[in-house]
Amino acid sequence: MEAPLLEVKGVTKSYFENGKEFKVLDLIRFELAERDFVCVVGPSGCGKSTLLRIIVGLEPPTSGQVLFEGSPIRADNPQVAMVFQSFALFPWLTVAQNVELGLEAQGIPPEDRHARARKFVDAVGLTGFENAFPRELSGGMKQRVGLARALAIEPLLLCMDEPFSSLDPLTAQNLRDEILQLWANPDLPPKAVLMVTHSIEEAVYLADRVIVLSSRPGRMVAELEIDLPRPRNRKEPEFYGWVDEIYSLIV
Amino acid sequence: MRGLRGRLRILAGIVVLAAVVVATVNPRAAFNAIQLPLYALFSTTRMVLAYLLSLVFAITYGATAAANKRATVIMLPVLDVLQSVPILGFFPAALVFFVVTFQGSPIGIELAVVFLIFTSMAWNMAFGVYESLTTIPVDLEAAAASFGLRGMLRFRLLALPAAIPKLVYNSILSWSNGWFFLVASETFTAFGGTYTRPGLGSFITNAGIAGDSTGIALGVGVLAAVVLALDTFVWRPLGVWSERFRMETTGHEVPRVPSPYERFRWLPRFPRLRQTFVIAVQPVVTKYRRASVRLDRTFSAHRRVIREIRFLDLAMFSAILLLVVVAGLIGLVRLFLTPLPPAAAELPRAAASSFIRLGLAYAIALAWTIPLAAWIGRNPRGSRYVTPVLEVAASLPATALLPIIVGFALFATASLGPAAELSAVLIALFSMQWYLLFNLIAGVRGIPEDLNEAARSFGLRGRAYWRRVLLPAMVPSLLTGSITAWGAGWNALIVSEYIPFLNPPPHVSGLGYLLDIATFNKPPDNEMILLTILMMIVIVLAMNKLLWRPLYKRAAVKYRVEV
Numbered sequence: 001m002e003a004p005l006l007e008v009k010g011v012t013k014s015y016f017e018n019g020k021e022f023k024v025l026d027l028i029r030f031e032l033a034e035r036d037f038v039c040v041v042g043p044s045g046c047g048k049s050t051l052l053r054i055i056v057g058l059e060p061p062t063s064g065q066v067l068f069e070g071s072p073i074r075a076d077n078p079q080v081a082m083v084f085q086s087f088a089l090f091p092w093l094t095v096a097q098n099v100e101l102g103l104e105a106q107g108i109p110p111e112d113r114h115a116r117a118r119k120f121v122d123a124v125g126l127t128g129f130e131n132a133f134p135r136e137l138s139g140g141m142k143q144r145v146g147l148a149r150a151l152a153i154e155p156l157l158l159c160m161d162e163p164f165s166s167l168d169p170l171t172a173q174n175l176r177d178e179i180l181q182l183w184a185n186p187d188l189p190p191k192a193v194l195m196v197t198h199s200i201e202e203a204v205y206l207a208d209r210v211i212v213l214s215s216r217p218g219r220m221v222a223e224l225e226i227d228l229p230r231p232r233n234r235k236e237p238e239f240y241g242w243v244d245e246i247y248s249l250i251v
Numbered sequence: 252m253r254g255l256r257g258r259l260r261i262l263a264g265i266v267v268l269a270a271v272v273v274a275t276v277n278p279r280a281a282f283n284a285i286q287l288p289l290y291a292l293f294s295t296t297r298m299v300l301a302y303l304l305s306l307v308f309a310i311t312y313g314a315t316a317a318a319n320k321r322a323t324v325i326m327l328p329v330l331d332v333l334q335s336v337p338i339l340g341f342f343p344a345a346l347v348f349f350v351v352t353f354q355g356s357p358i359g360i361e362l363a364v365v366f367l368i369f370t371s372m373a374w375n376m377a378f379g380v381y382e383s384l385t386t387i388p389v390d391l392e393a394a395a396a397s398f399g400l401r402g403m404l405r406f407r408l409l410a411l412p413a414a415i416p417k418l419v420y421n422s423i424l425s426w427s428n429g430w431f432f433l434v435a436s437e438t439f440t441a442f443g444g445t446y447t448r449p450g451l452g453s454f455i456t457n458a459g460i461a462g463d464s465t466g467i468a469l470g471v472g473v474l475a476a477v478v479l480a481l482d483t484f485v486w487r488p489l490g491v492w493s494e495r496f497r498m499e500t501t502g503h504e505v506p507r508v509p510s511p512y513e514r515f516r517w518l519p520r521f522p523r524l525r526q527t528f529v530i531a532v533q534p535v536v537t538k539y540r541r542a543s544v545r546l547d548r549t550f551s552a553h554r555r556v557i558r559e560i561r562f563l564d565l566a567m568f569s570a571i572l573l574l575v576v577v578a579g580l581i582g583l584v585r586l587f588l589t590p591l592p593p594a595a596a597e598l599p600r601a602a603a604s605s606f607i608r609l610g611l612a613y614a615i616a617l618a619w620t621i622p623l624a625a626w627i628g629r630n631p632r633g634s635r636y637v638t639p640v641l642e643v644a645a646s647l648p649a650t651a652l653l654p655i656i657v658g659f660a661l662f663a664t665a666s667l668g669p670a671a672e673l674s675a676v677l678i679a680l681f682s683m684q685w686y687l688l689f690n691l692i693a694g695v696r697g698i699p700e701d702l703n704e705a706a707r708s709f710g711l712r713g714r715a716y717w718r719r720v721l722l723p724a725m726v727p728s729l730l731t732g733s734i735t736a737w738g739a740g741w742n743a744l745i746v747s748e749y750i751p752f753l754n755p756p757p758h759v760s761g762l763g764y765l766l767d768i769a770t771f772n773k774p775p776d777n778e779m780i781l782l783t784i785l786m787m788i789v790i791v792l793a794m795n796k797l798l799w800r801p802l803y804k805r806a807a808v809k810y811r812v813e814v
Contacts, residue, residue: 058393076399088390092412092496101408102398133495153398 003070005192006032006055006157011064013050023217024050027064030211030223032157034191037183039203041196042213043250048196049085051218052161055194056082068157078106081150081190085162087142089134095121095145096130102153120148123188124178140171147179151189158190162197176206180230200250204242205232212249221249266472273465283466287454287473294437294450295477297361298429301368305425308373309418313380314410327381334374335791337741339435340784342367343770346439346446360446364436371432372425379421383414388498412496419493423486427646430478431682431742434650440751440771451477452651459654460753467654471647478646582781592778597765598786605748605761606790609740612679616736620688621729625721628695645685649678649739650746656681657750657757671750671757678747683736687729694728695721730803734795741791762787 013025024047032038042048053059055066057075066073068080081102089098099117108116121130124144134142143163150158164172182188197203203210204226212221224246228238270284316326346363353359387409395409434452438445447453451474458466627634649656660674661667698720706720744763750756751771758764762783769779 053393056397058396075396076401078399080397082394082397084390084394086388086390088388088394090391090394090408090412091498092415093408101394101400104408105399105401105404149398 003067004031004033005036005069006194007065007067007070008055009065009067011051011054011061011066013047013054013059014062025054025061026217026219028213028218028220029064030220032192032194034156036192036209037195037207038193038209038211039195039197039207040211040213041198041200041203041246041250042218043215044198046213046215047218048198048213049161051213052082052159052194052196056080056159076105078102078153079156081153081155081158083143083146083150083158083160083163085165087134087139087146087166089142089145089149091134094131094133095126095137098134098145099149099152101149106153116152117148120152121145123151123182124148138171139167140175143167143175147175151182154189156189156191158193160193160195163195164202165198172202176202180206200243200246201234204228204239204246205234210246212246214250222246273469277465283454283458283463284469286449287451287469290449290451290454291473291477293448294433294452295481297365297368297450298426298433301365301372301429302422302426304365304369305373305376306422308369309376309380310411310414312373312377313414314384314406316377316381317384330374330377330381332788332792333370334378335738335795336784336788337738337745337791338367338370339432339742339745340766340780340787341370342436342439343766343775343780345370347775357448360448364433364448367436368429368432371428372422375428376418376421376425379417380414383417384410387413391498413498415496416493419489423490426481426486427478427648430474431648431650431739434474434648434653435746440767445751455651455654459657464658467658471651471655474651475643475647479643482646589778591782592776594765594769594776594779595782597760598762598782601760601762601765601783602786602790604759605744605763608676608759608761609679609683609737609744612676612683612740613733613736615676615680616684616687620684620691621725624688624691624695624725625717628692628698641685641688645689649681649743652681653678653746653750657753667755667757668759671759674750674757675744675747675759675761679740679743682739682743686736686739687732690728690732690735691725694725697728698724726806726809727803730799730806734799734803737794737799738791741787 008028008030011025011028012023015022015024028051030038040048040051050059054061055073057066057073057077057080068077073080090101093101096114096117099121100113103113103116118130121127124147126141126144126148129137129141134145137145143166146163164175167175179193183193195203195206207226210222210224210226212224213219214221224242226242228236228242232239273284312326312330316323316330342363345366346360349359349363349366351359353362391409391413395405400408433450434455437450437452438447438456440446447457451470455467455470455474458464458470627637656677657670657674660670660677664670664673702720702724706716711719744761745766746763748761748763749758749767751767758767766780766783766787769776769783
């Protein structure tokens with residue numbers, strides 16, 4: 001059998017302060033296959049973001065392992081892209097230059113870079129803003145740039161760390177729907193999405209599978225398949241059934 | 252604003268008219284003045300050379316310290332000490348070194364001057380680079396890492412841009428600092444002789460010695476014009492440009508430091524001239540950019556070589572540092588093994604009187620800057636005409652004003668002793684006060700409008716407003732300003748406590764005086780030079796560690812305004 005896209009194998013993370021151990025994550029274990037849209041939810045301070053940083057290789061776990069296509073993950077893996085809560089756009093680069101960032105690092109020649117950047121700037125609906133600087137954009141537009149930048153390297157796995165938490169509710173909802181649309185388009189990357197959020201509703205709205213973490217240290221409480229048909233309706237009782245179930249798991 | 256520009260034009264007219272009058276009345280002064288543009292060029296060249304040196308140093312040092320945790324442990328304290336010690340004290344030693352190395356040729360003195368200016372610029376710029384590189388937002392670092400930015404590419408796209416705002420900001424401070432040392436070092440008395448390099452600083456000093464008041468006025472005027480012109484055409488545009496590299500603070504912190512590009516806002520901006528310049532420079536910039544891209548490729552192709560170069564760099568730096576430290580230690584040991592010179596007994600008393608002098612200047616500075624800063628900070632419209640005057644006055648280094656201050660002191664007091672005392676305090680005051688004033692103004696301006704409105708809606712007025720809003724908001728910037736002001740004050744002592752150019756030379760007892768006469772001796776009294784510098788360093792470091800740092804830490808917790 002071929003190795004799954006992503007394997008998180010017994011990841012534990014502790015911080016040490018004055019010789020005392022503070023456990024943040026405890027034995028997290030799950031897998032991600034192609035066409036998976038997985039959300040990790042948990043109360044704030046349960047180590048969700050740390051988990052994501054470990055998964056993309058930005059931080060080493062204290063014990064355990066993260067495998068991507070069967071081999072240990074590396075931070076600069078061009079098959080994995082990241083979207084940040086704070087957008088993490090380079091303020092001195094234009095929208096197009098920000099989107100080209102990963103391509104430039106891969107040494108792709110300027111002409112190809114520009115073409116690909118334009119394609120993804122269009123895909124997130126920012127046509128005409130290529131030469132704007134991040135400070136000139138609204139929060140929602142900034143996150144679109146963040147998304148385009150991640151998609152531009154055509155990753156297999158897209159990781160998102162609370163991507164909608166710094167946006168106002170209306171903008172956030174629009175962007176969620178657009179992500180689902182992009183996700184539904186088989187011509188566009190990525191193959192799988194892993195998203196961290198504290199909003200249970202958001203998780204149920206977006207994900208095929210929800211991983212529930214407990215607070216401090218983060219332990220896996222449950223892994224639930226959300227089998228609601230898409231497009232999902234937040235007003236339906238089934239939807240609320242899922243939200244309530246996850247809510248009771250966390251509290 | 253336009254009215255102000257018109258006024259500037261009128262001012263320029265008056266200057267030209269005055270020049271014509273002076274030329275007809277006093278042809279000798281006019282002859283001297285003809286050389287002034289050349290002198291200005293010499294002085295500016297020294298400044299530029301020192302600045303470029305500082306820039307290279309700052310980026311290398313700051314980046315190395317930020318990148319290498321093990322190096323930080325040594326590099327940061329070294330920088331901290333260098334930044335806070337009175338640099339002027341080292342000038343005699345540097346002069347000896349360069350003069351001996353170049354066997355008395357003028358090049359040696361020239362290099363010594365550039366080196367001194369360098370030492371007044373470099374440390375705080377290096378700190379700026381270090382600070383900006385270590386405070387890059389975690390997410391931006393993570394984005395750079397996850398999108399695979401490495402080596403030169405990371406430096407060009409992340410590290411360098413991130414360092415630009417602080418680097419430019421600190422450069423502006425360093426540059427104005429540099430003028431102080433330029434003027435002090437162009438004429439320097441040591442080893443029984445006086446060394447002079449042609450420049451604006453030596454022109455002013457010579458005019459002072461000759462008692463030529465027109466010459467003093469001309470020299471100071473041209474210096475002010477050069478300083479202002481460079482601020483208009485170089486630093487302000489650079490400051491505005493650097494703004495685009497600023498991280499967006501998503502409501503985390505408000506910069507409490509004065510923004511130097513806010514200064515001189517009233518100066519004309521000459522858009523057409525600048526445009527022509529930009530067009531002229533454009534091809535060079537494009538060429539440079541292309542070359543850098545090519546360089547980038549070559550470099551990333553030879554990553555191993557780069558790593559080795561970096562290692563070599565670090566090894567060389569550690570070797571030099573080790574050499575300096577060992578040499579210093581040997582010197583110290585030798586110093587304390589031999590019996591102390593008899594003059595060393597004067598050190599404690601001299602330190603005390605220097606300290607009291609600075610304390611007095613500090614108190615005077617506080618007494619007028621706090622009310623004025625409160626007024627300017629709260630009345631941006633009313634202070635429109637006051638700020639330019641203050642900024643021009645502040646742009647003049649205290650060393651350039653020395654002849655004027657001494658002349659005033661001689662005029663105001665009857666005898667030499669009190670005159671020397673008065674001028675020493677005044678020079679210290681002029682070195683210290685501006686740091687306080689501009690920091691305090693920034694502190695007052697930094698009060699969030701919400702807080703002011705809340706205070707107003709609860710009816711806080713008069714003393715209650717001062718006690719509850721204004722003074723607390725000023726505390727952090729007062730402390731920042733105080734640290735810089737005292738640093739400048741210690742440097743000022745060296746030029747102010749003993750003025751060798753007059754006959755008989757006015758002097759007061761103090762560390763600066765001891766240092767000066769030790770330097771002036773032929774052969775120089777090396778033991779006393781070293782002891783006096785040590786004494787100063789100990790006092791400055793003790794004050795920083797035991798007084799300012801703890802105060803600042805407490806203030807940062809208690810008085811920080813969060814928005």
